[in-house]
Amino acid sequence: MTIKLYDLAAANPKIMFGPFSWRSRMALLHKGLDFEVVPWRWSDPNIGPKGLASVPVLHDGDNWIGDSWDIALYLDRQYPDKPTLMHGAEGQAAAQFVMSICGAMVFPGAIPAAVYQAYQILDETSKPLFRKSREEMFGCTLEAIHVGEEKGKAGLAAALVPFNETLASAPFLGGDSPTYADFALFGVLKWVDIVSSYRVIDDSSDVGKWFVRLENMYNGYARDVPTVRNTR
Amino acid sequence: MTIKLYDLAAANPKIMFGPFSWRSRMALLHKGLDFEVVPWRWSDPNIGPKGLASVPVLHDGDNWIGDSWDIALYLDRQYPDKPTLMHGAEGQAAAQFVMSICGAMVFPGAIPAAVYQAYQILDETSKPLFRKSREEMFGCTLEAIHVGEEKGKAGLAAALVPFNETLASAPFLGGDSPTYADFALFGVLKWVDIVSSYRVIDDSSDVGKWFVRLENMYNGYARDVPTVRNTR
Numbered sequence: 001m002t003i004k005l006y007d008l009a010a011a012n013p014k015i016m017f018g019p020f021s022w023r024s025r026m027a028l029l030h031k032g033l034d035f036e037v038v039p040w041r042w043s044d045p046n047i048g049p050k051g052l053a054s055v056p057v058l059h060d061g062d063n064w065i066g067d068s069w070d071i072a073l074y075l076d077r078q079y080p081d082k083p084t085l086m087h088g089a090e091g092q093a094a095a096q097f098v099m100s101i102c103g104a105m106v107f108p109g110a111i112p113a114a115v116y117q118a119y120q121i122l123d124e125t126s127k128p129l130f131r132k133s134r135e136e137m138f139g140c141t142l143e144a145i146h147v148g149e150e151k152g153k154a155g156l157a158a159a160l161v162p163f164n165e166t167l168a169s170a171p172f173l174g175g176d177s178p179t180y181a182d183f184a185l186f187g188v189l190k191w192v193d194i195v196s197s198y199r200v201i202d203d204s205s206d207v208g209k210w211f212v213r214l215e216n217m218y219n220g221y222a223r224d225v226p227t228v229r230n231t232r
Numbered sequence: 233m234t235i236k237l238y239d240l241a242a243a244n245p246k247i248m249f250g251p252f253s254w255r256s257r258m259a260l261l262h263k264g265l266d267f268e269v270v271p272w273r274w275s276d277p278n279i280g281p282k283g284l285a286s287v288p289v290l291h292d293g294d295n296w297i298g299d300s301w302d303i304a305l306y307l308d309r310q311y312p313d314k315p316t317l318m319h320g321a322e323g324q325a326a327a328q329f330v331m332s333i334c335g336a337m338v339f340p341g342a343i344p345a346a347v348y349q350a351y352q353i354l355d356e357t358s359k360p361l362f363r364k365s366r367e368e369m370f371g372c373t374l375e376a377i378h379v380g381e382e383k384g385k386a387g388l389a390a391a392l393v394p395f396n397e398t399l400a401s402a403p404f405l406g407g408d409s410p411t412y413a414d415f416a417l418f419g420v421l422k423w424v425d426i427v428s429s430y431r432v433i434d435d436s437s438d439v440g441k442w443f444v445r446l447e448n449m450y451n452g453y454a455r456d457v458p459t460v461r462n463t464r
Binding site for chain 2: 089105
């Protein structure tokens with residue numbers, strides 16, 4: 001049975017953009033596993049026998065796994081003969097640290113550009129659920145958080161400065177080839193990229209070049225997915 | 233001939249506190265190499281035949297190496313049979329990223345607590361040189377940057393949030409044992425710790441516990457060095 005990955009879908013179910021689900025997608029691609037992405041909406045029922053309430057959810061045989069980090073650990077454990085996402089405790093700590101920095105810097109830098117645009121592409125039933133959840137989380141309206149193109153690009157670029165520095169000296173956060181540390185950041189940026197009416201990422205920066213490098217890997221999987229811009 | 237490491241010294245030459253030199257010290261300890269620390273002051277001449285103008289400088293046989301990162305790479309290259317500081321390109325990228333985050337977050341969080349206190353312990357000849365250099369760098373006086381104990385602790389704690397998250401799930405940034413990623417952060421914190429009249433680091437936090445763990449390693453080397461507090 002093919003592995004199934006549940007991802008957050010827009011009104012147009014071909015557009016799927018969950019930042020954490022994108023970490024899992026890239027992990028599945030890296031390991032060379034066949035998988036199918038299942039669109040899931042905020043208004044859909046909880047997922048699987050455990051009633052998991054948020055994506056990603058991985059369904060592999062009898063295993064239902066929520067939470068992208070648990071999915072990554074599961075994939076390395078379950079498929080040790082496939083390419084490794086993280087090399088032992090050292091690789092896990094490095095990926096954890098990138099996730100921590102994403103939480104502290106990259107999400108805060110990306111949310112003003114992305115979250116209202118993400119809201120706008122949802123189906124009408126999901127919209128009020130998403131709005132309520134996010135406005136409680138941020139303590140203000142989606143409209144109050146939202147910024148336009150110029151500020152959106154600048155805010156994200158500022159948050160990516162330390163990543164640019166590292167990626168100026170190595171092609172990947174994982175060194176010579178990508179690891180889950182790369183997918184942790186990529187997921188956040190692919191989310192912004194998919195939902196935004198403009199290209200948020202500066203392709204001339206070191207992060208931008210790295211982003212394109214990852215988009216082109218795995219037969220251009222991430223490059224070729226439906227986005228707000230290419231499905232207009 | 234014993235390896236020599238030049239480090240920044242206070243008026244009391246036993247107090248040596250360069251943040252980048254501390255990265256190199258921990259690297260030398262981790263590799264189990266014998267070394268001697270040479271106190272260097274801002275008013276001292278440039279170091280070695282290359283006239284290196286800032287510490288750390290490593291003098292090993294015929295080799296004079298400035299810059300803590302170059303020293304780390306040198307040590308792994310020159311002493312491959314000793315414990316490794318970084319495991320290949322993956323470990324180098326992970327350490328680079330921690331250094332980038334130190335530059336973007338930890339130094340800015342630590343400088344208000346540390347820099348004026350560091351200035352105050354310098355010898356009288358070095359003081360004006362240090363003041364001029366730092367005030368040009370920051371664009372304001374040392375007194376304007378300086379904050380007291382409460383704000384000093386809070387500013388550093390805020391910058392360390394993502395590190396706490398990672399160190400809650402692994403004993404070291406390098407995973408099960410320390411790597412140069414750990415020493416990169418440790419150097420910044422040991423600098424603040426040595427020059428400050430109070431304990432800046434919250435020993436009950438995950439970073440604090442990790443800091444004490446590293447202080448106690450290598451026969452308590454970092455724990456037992458002279459500081460402003462224990463030489464009063």
